[in-house]
Amino acid sequence: MFNKPSLPPQPLPTGGAPKEQSAPAVSPGKSSDIYVMPEKFHSGPARATSSKSLIIAAIILAAVIILVAAYFIYDSSARKQLAQEQAAQNAAWQSSTPVVAEVNEGVTPDNFAPVVTSTGSEATSTPEQATSSPDNTAATTTAPVAPAPPVISRDSDNDGLTDMEEDVIGTNPSKPDTDVDGYKDSSEISSGYNPLSDGSQGKTRLAEADFIAIAKSDFAQNNFSFLYPRRWKVSFIAENGQAIISIDTGEIIRISSLPNEQRISAMNWYLQLHPQASVSQLAPISAGQLAGFFAPDGLTAYLTDVSKERIYSFEYLTSPQAEFRYPALFAMIIKNFQIATSTPTSTPAAGQ
Ligand SMILES: [Ca+2]
Ligand SMILES: [Ca+2]
Structure with a gap:
């Protein structure tokens, strides 16, 4: 007991021995090293911290599941509505098809063709689509409901004739x-x-x-x-x-x-x-x-x-x-x- 501190330091071996010796040197100090960590990390028990993060993770997971489910519900209802609108449009188109077909028999294609292309496609017949058809400039004359009338040129004597x-x-x-x-x-x-x-x-x-x-x-x-x-x-x-x-x-x-x-x-x-x-x-x-x-x-x-x-x-x-x-x-x-x-x-x- 008394000899222990006075023991001369043993020479360091050159083989694998130091590893075995340093390991035991650490292990006795292990319990004291843990408590070197800052106090704030020891305020609560480790079990409480892990359960708290588990709860947070569960909440996030539940929120993600709810969001995904909500998206699918919204998406399916939106698709249903779109399908209904398209069905209604198709029905309206079919009921007016004979008139348009007759009209096109006697009209030059650049005049009334846009009516057919805009309503005949499965897309809607919105003005933007009709006017955006690049191959037919006359589309702009049929799609807008109330285009601004052109400016009437000068009538100097104001008699109703330009x-x-x-x-x-x-x-x-x-x-x-x-x-x-x-x-x-x-x-x-x-x-x-x-x-x-x-x-x-x-x-x-x-x-x-x-x-x-x-x-x-x-x-x-x-x-x-x-x-x-x-x-x-x-x-x-x-x-x-x-x-x-x-x-x-x-x-x-x-x-x-x-x-x-x-x-x-x-x-x-x-x-x-x-x-x-x-x-x-x-x-x-x-x-x-x-x-x-x-x-x-x-x-x-x-x-x-x-x-x-x-x-x-x-x-x-x-x-x-x-x-x-x-x-x-x-x-x-x-x-x-x-x-x-x-x-x-x-x-x-x-x-x-
Ligand atoms: Ca006159
Ligand atoms: Ca005039």
């Missing part, structure tokens, strides 16, 4: 009543009179005016006639039943004759193709026995005859940025449109 229209007609762009008969130039045009005749020299009717010409189609059937400014050019496309009026400033007015096998009014026909449109956006217009309306953009109009056998569409085609240069003359062409009956003698107004 300066460019007065140039075509020959009236004075700075004189509202060119022939001084008490009626404004535009009033005479819209009511079928010649704004360049006060009646003293004849030619009082619009159809007799020097600036007016009459166009008559020569199709196998479904012929029609209309008045137009003589300065403009007219051509017919027999296979489409169309008339093309080419304006020297670049605009085109296209008249198309379309089948109307459902025998419905032009307005109902239009609303079937444009369910989002409201009747209040459609401005009525008539041409003798034919009745119809202007579409919300003001650049398209539709007429149908009394028997509702055909729909006649009138499209004013111009670049979206261009001003509306000939609104009154566009209306004049529509208001003086006539269907040619089978016996030429029964259409007195067309040639007078």
Whole structure:
């Protein structure tokens, strides 16, 4: 006992002995080394800490399970709802398919094709999708419900005819009543009179005016006639039943004759193709026995005859940025449109 501290230090062996010796040197101090750790780690028993972390882990796991379950429930209900909406849309599309199909028989593809592509796909027929179809610029004319009407170009004398229209007609762009008969130039045009005749020299009717010409189609059937400014050019496309009026400033007015096998009014026909449109956006217009309306953009109009056998569409085609240069003359062409009956003698107004 007394000798123990006075024992001379044993020389360090060179083999594996030191390892065996250092190990026992540590083991006696083991119990005292543990308590060298900071006090805060000894405040609670180790068992309590581990059970606390177990509870936290369990809570996190439960939360994750709940979140995953909630996601699957939400996802499945959203899918159900989407499927129901698509089924409803398909049903609506199928019920209107015959009308669209008939329309497309008589129309150039760049006009009404977007209606088919937007509603025929399994995707929705939202305006964004219709307008985003890259292969057809005309999609923009059918998809928006109420596009802003184009800006009407300058009317210096404020008589309802633009300066460019007065140039075509020959009236004075700075004189509202060119022939001084008490009626404004535009009033005479819209009511079928010649704004360049006060009646003293004849030619009082619009159809007799020097600036007016009459166009008559020569199709196998479904012929029609209309008045137009003589300065403009007219051509017919027999296979489409169309008339093309080419304006020297670049605009085109296209008249198309379309089948109307459902025998419905032009307005109902239009609303079937444009369910989002409201009747209040459609401005009525008539041409003798034919009745119809202007579409919300003001650049398209539709007429149908009394028997509702055909729909006649009138499209004013111009670049979206261009001003509306000939609104009154566009209306004049529509208001003086006539269907040619089978016996030429029964259409007195067309040639007078
Ligand atoms: Ca004017
Ligand atoms: Ca006048």
